[in-house]
Amino acid sequence: MAVRGNFSSKLGFIAAAAGSAVGLGNIWGFPYEAGAGGGAIFVLVYLFFCFALCFPVMLTELAIGRKSGRNAVGAFNALGHRKWNFIGKLGVLSGVLILSFYNVIAGWAFGYTFEMAAGNFAITESFRAYTTDIFAVGGYGLMFMICTAFIVSKGVSAGIEKAAKILMPLLIVMMLSLIIYALFLPNAMAGIKFFLLPDFTKLNLSVVFNAMGQAFFSLSLGMGTFITYGSYINKKDNLVTSAALITLTDVGIAIIAGLMIFPLIGFVSGGTLSGVGRGPELIFVTLPYIFGEIGGSAGSIVGMAFFSLLCFAALTSTVSLLEVPVAYVVDEFKMSRKKAAWLMSGIVYLIGIPSLLGNGYSAYFSEFITYVNVTTSTDFLNFIVNVANDSFLPLGGSLMVFFAAHIWKKQNLDAEIAIGFEGYQDSFIRKYLQFVIPFLLPATLFIIFAMIVLVTFFGF
Ligand code: TRP
Numbered sequence: 001m002a003v004r005g006n007f008s009s010k011l012g013f014i015a016a017a018a019g020s021a022v023g024l025g026n027i028w029g030f031p032y033e034a035g036a037g038g039g040a041i042f043v044l045v046y047l048f049f050c051f052a053l054c055f056p057v058m059l060t061e062l063a064i065g066r067k068s069g070r071n072a073v074g075a076f077n078a079l080g081h082r083k084w085n086f087i088g089k090l091g092v093l094s095g096v097l098i099l100s101f102y103n104v105i106a107g108w109a110f111g112y113t114f115e116m117a118a119g120n121f122a123i124t125e126s127f128r129a130y131t132t133d134i135f136a137v138g139g140y141g142l143m144f145m146i147c148t149a150f151i152v153s154k155g156v157s158a159g160i161e162k163a164a165k166i167l168m169p170l171l172i173v174m175m176l177s178l179i180i181y182a183l184f185l186p187n188a189m190a191g192i193k194f195f196l197l198p199d200f201t202k203l204n205l206s207v208v209f210n211a212m213g214q215a216f217f218s219l220s221l222g223m224g225t226f227i228t229y230g231s232y233i234n235k236k237d238n239l240v241t242s243a244a245l246i247t248l249t250d251v252g253i254a255i256i257a258g259l260m261i262f263p264l265i266g267f268v269s270g271g272t273l274s275g276v277g278r279g280p281e282l283i284f285v286t287l288p289y290i291f292g293e294i295g296g297s298a299g300s301i302v303g304m305a306f307f308s309l310l311c312f313a314a315l316t317s318t319v320s321l322l323e324v325p326v327a328y329v330v331d332e333f334k335m336s337r338k339k340a341a342w343l344m345s346g347i348v349y350l351i352g353i354p355s356l357l358g359n360g361y362s363a364y365f366s367e368f369i370t371y372v373n374v375t376t377s378t379d380f381l382n383f384i385v386n387v388a389n390d391s392f393l394p395l396g397g398s399l400m401v402f403f404a405a406h407i408w409k410k411q412n413l414d415a416e417i418a419i420g421f422e423g424y425q426d427s428f429i430r431k432y433l434q435f436v437i438p439f440l441l442p443a444t445l446f447i448i449f450a451m452i453v454l455v456t457f458f459g460f
Helices: 010-021 024-036 040-068 074-078 082-117 121-132 134-153 158-183 188-196 205-218 225-230 239-268 282-294 296-333 337-351 353-357 380-407 410-418 428-458
Strands: none
Touching: 010 158, 010 225, 010 239, 010 296, 024 040, 024 082, 024 205, 024 239, 024 282, 024 296, 040 074, 040 188, 040 205, 040 225, 040 239, 040 380, 040 410, 040 428, 074 082, 074 296, 082 121, 082 134, 082 225, 082 282, 082 296, 082 337, 082 353, 082 380, 121 134, 121 282, 134 296, 134 337, 134 353, 158 188, 158 239, 158 282, 158 296, 188 239, 205 239, 205 380, 205 428, 225 296, 239 282, 239 410, 282 296, 296 337, 337 353, 353 380, 380 410, 380 428, 410 428
16 A cells, blocks of 8 residues: 555644645635625624534544545545445545635735735736736646645655744734734724624525535535545544634634735725625735735735735645545555646646636636526636535535444444543533534535525526
């Protein structure tokens, strides 16, 4: 069998797992989803999903991974349930699809690092022109994919763990400083209110769907990332505290990103919060504008630092996305890690081309008709987000939990979670898990999944 990687320490695992979770999903995705979903009400629903439902999914994935010591597909075989390994295959497919569009956005962020360095703050006025320049953005995307493939080809390495331990705190410090700067700008409070004071009249099904998809995406759940990472951890580790730490870090950084962006939107829009791009362009338009306000070489330095740290956060996430399909072919097809990493990343890059073209370059992919009721169109990137994030991840998560509770059996799940956790038997968390895992969690997720499919694809 090909050599499997291992984390050098518990902290290494936490850093890598938190690195997977923290990425564009928090800093690019969360503010734009919150902006589109009515602000604070979206945040509330999102928090509910993260803690009440996604946290048990994360524990389940970690337990399956550690018990089996295998990749997302092989784990099911190793536990003696080969028939159920389609869940892992769905995960591998989700990973490939997510990485395909994720890399496009990472490519934008990478390109922005150079634009900021060059003092090109005017880029805010023509973001569309920027994404339409596909040779440039495609090239940056290619470089980004190569970095990802290179790291994954080296194995779950100490290098990325070490870098994560230094650069992630730096990113947090940088965002906290930007929050302080933003809070003193005129009309900042309008943004803060929108982000923190829920308007319950804005609650509707689409808010619930998007918040759920966002929670899974941001926490890297539902496709076997944590099965794969769990397979590299130690029997002595406490899964519950690890999962709690990862969840808190991830949610914390999303909230920090919101606190950074919304006052800026308040400022840029003169307090109306309208007229500011709320879609995927959000951070690519609002932030450079602010860096331009700071102006001169200070603005360039801040802008460059911000986007390079963002790229780093994205890189620890793309690594984890690529790791899932790579671990699968390494374990199951006995391919060398190096070959698997380059092959998979090549495939993913090609699959990402429509997402790249769908931001202005190709009219067909920019207004991709996907729905059965053919009245609405969306760009291809958003289409993949609907399919992979909002549908496959919750579906994968509910299937995994269902599998763990009823096929693998909840006593086994319980026993695996207990290892490394003294006092688990009488803990509150055990009672909670016993309550949600058998039926409530898989059923809730499944019902919502079914509704998403009906609404999104059949226009109900
Ligand atoms: N969670 C990452 C982010 O927020 C993206 C990511 C990495 C991911 N691995 C994943 C999403 C696995 C879903 C599944 O940017």
